[in-house]
Amino acid sequence: AQRVTQPEKLLSVFKGAPVELKCNYSYSGSPELFWYVQYSRQRLQLLLRHISRESIKGFTADLNKGETSFHLKKPFAQEEDSAMYYCALSLQGAQKLVFGQGTRLTINP
Amino acid sequence: GAGVSQSPSNKVTEKGKDVELRCDPISGHTALYWYRQSLGQGLEFLIYFQGNSAPDKSGLPSDRFSAERTGGSVSTLTIQRTQQEDSAVYLCASSLRGTKNIQYFGAGTRLSVL
Numbered sequence: 001a002q003r004v005t006q007p008e009k010l011l012s013v014f015k016g017a018p019v020e021l022k023c024n025y026s027y028s029g030s031p032e033l034f035w036y037v038q039y040s041r042q043r044l045q046l047l048l049r050h051i052s053r054e055s056i057k058g059f060t061a062d063l064n065k066g067e068t069s070f071h072l073k074k075p076f077a078q079e080e081d082s083a084m085y086y087c088a089l090s091l092q093g094a095q096k097l098v099f100g101q102g103t104r105l106t107i108n109p
Numbered sequence: 110g111a112g113v114s115q116s117p118s119n120k121v122t123e124k125g126k127d128v129e130l131r132c133d134p135i136s137g138h139t140a141l142y143w144y145r146q147s148l149g150q151g152l153e154f155l156i157y158f159q160g161n162s163a164p165d166k167s168g169l170p171s172d173r174f175s176a177e178r179t180g181g182s183v184s185t186l187t188i189q190r191t192q193q194e195d196s197a198v199y200l201c202a203s204s205l206r207g208t209k210n211i212q213y214f215g216a217g218t219r220l221s222v223l
Contacts, residue, residue, distance in 0.1 A: 004151075043112075044152075044200065044214040086152065095140060095204075096165060097212065101151035 002027045004089050006100035013077050014108050021072040021103050023061075023087030032090040033063055033070040034097065039083045047072075047085070057081070077107045113215035115201050121221045122191055130186040130218045134203030141184050142204075142212060143168075143176060147197040155199075158184060159206070191222045 003026045013019050025031060035047040048056045050063040050070060061072045070087060084104050088097040114133040122128050134141050143155040154168040158178045169175070173191075178184040188195055198219050202212035 006151075043216045044202075046211055046213075049211070088152075094165065095157050095159070096142065096154040096168070097144075097152075098154065099144075099152040101149075 002089060002091055002098050004087050004098055004100035006085075006087055006103050008103045009101065010104050010106070012106045012108060015079055016076050019074050019077045019081070019105065019107075021085050021087075021105065023070045023072065023100060025068050025070065025087075025089050027068075027089060027091065029092040031063070031065075031092075033061070034088040034090065035059070035061055035070075035072050036086045036088055036099075037083050038086070044086070079107045079109060081105060082107045113201055113203050113213055115199075115215035115218050117218060118216065119219045119221075121223065123223055124193060125190055127187065127189045128191055128220065130188075130199050130220070132184045132186070132201030132203075132215060134182065134184070134201070135213055136182075137205065138203035138213070139181060139206045140204045140212075141178060142202040143184070143186050144200045144202065145197045146200060146217070152200065155186070188220075191220075193222050196220055196222045 005024045033050045036044050037047040038044045059074045061070050063070050084102050086102045087100040116131045141158040144152045146152050156176050157165040160181045161178050173189045176186045198217045200217045201215045204212045
């Protein structure tokens with residue numbers, strides 16, 4: 001079965017430090033991967049998708065098919081990055097998203 | 110509209126009662142999705158609509174759950190004979206056809222079954 005695993009429920013780093021949120025997936029087909037973010041008292045929103053290969057708010061994520069990973073990285077964390085982050089997988093030919101359980105990121109001043 | 114609108118924002122009900130949750134998608138979005146977020150769990154897919162049809166209902170957890178969409182717009186998720194394990198945040202999302210999975214989410218309905 002398709003699955004997305006985010007091994008860290010909680011992650012805390014200091015402002016200015018690098019941050020990496022891990023995401024691994026299991027899917028035998030051609031995956032499409034996303035990162036969604038939910039800031040405090042805001043709705044869930046798309047942060048980035050792998051096919052765009054872009055940097056949003058300083059975050060990047062590279063799809064590694066060999067390791068079946070899509071880790072989210074930022075070289076210098078900022079306090080406003082504190083939020084809940086969800087990795088999601090879209091299956092080939094399907095519309096639904098399969099989400100991981102999320103990682104709550106806290107950036108300490 | 111400005112975004113995906115869900116109502117009510119909170120619903121408290123007694124075990125055994127029926128509840129209806131409403132979703133009003135972004136105007137022009139033909140695809141609509143329902144997800145559920147239970148305490149300590151990730152987001153769990155329930156059902157997907159394309160127009161008024163639901164080609165994927167695979168996530169509905171039991172036959173107590175049903176959903177419909179009318180006029181290609183508003184959708185209602187109905188839970189019959191609610192149970193305590195139905196307590197969760199129910200999220201609705203919509204997307205444009207052809208922009209697969211750039212899904213725009215509503216603020217959710219927090220359902221509490223006592």
